[in-house]
Amino acid sequence: xxxxxxxxxxxxxxxxxxxxxxxxxxxxxxxxxxxxxxxxxxxxxxxxxxxxxxxxxxxxxxxxxxxxxxxxxxxxxxxxxxxxxxxxxxxxxxxxxxxxxxx
Numbered sequence: 001x002x003x004x005x006x007x008x009x010x011x012x013x014x015x016x017x018x019x020x021x022x023x024x025x026x027x028x029x030x031x032x033x034x035x036x037x038x039x040x041x042x043x044x045x046x047x048x049x050x051x052x053x054x055x056x057x058x059x060x061x062x063x064x065x066x067x068x069x070x071x072x073x074x075x076x077x078x079x080x081x082x083x084x085x086x087x088x089x090x091x092x093x094x095x096x097x098x099x100x101x102x103x
Contacts, residue, residue, distance in 0.1 A: 001065055001068035001069045001071075001072055002042045002045075002068050002069075002071050002072035002075065003039065003042035003043055003045075003046050003072075004072070005069065005072030005073060005075070005076060006035055006038045006039045006042055006072055006075055006076060007039045009035045009038075009076045009079070010032065010035035010036045010038070010039045013028065013031045013032040013034075013035050014032045014036075016028060017029055017031070017032045025092045025093075026087065026092060027083065027086055027087060027090065027092070030083060030086055031079070031080070031083040034079040034082060034083060035076070035079055038075050038076075038079060042072075042075075
């Protein structure tokens with residue numbers, strides 16, 4: 001479930017990056033790469049876990065599915081938080097520069 005959630009977030013971020021004219025201003029490519037990196041990590045987790053469990057991997061309890069879903073949502077939220085920190089540090093529109101640096 002974590003893989004599915006992060007792949008969906010990566011696809012949405014990539015589509016928004018591609019459609020948006022100001023993709024460089026808001027560093028949407030960085031957000032997209034954060035989610036694609038997380039998706040790659042979860043895919044490798046899936047590969048190794050499937051190699052270990054085989055068909056039993058697809059037989060999961062509801063609690064496990066819920067736990068994986070919450071973990072996937074937490075990863076998406078953490079990726080969004082990391083992107084927001086990058087945006088605040090880069091300050092593409094100079095909002096903080098105008099507020100805190102007085103001439």
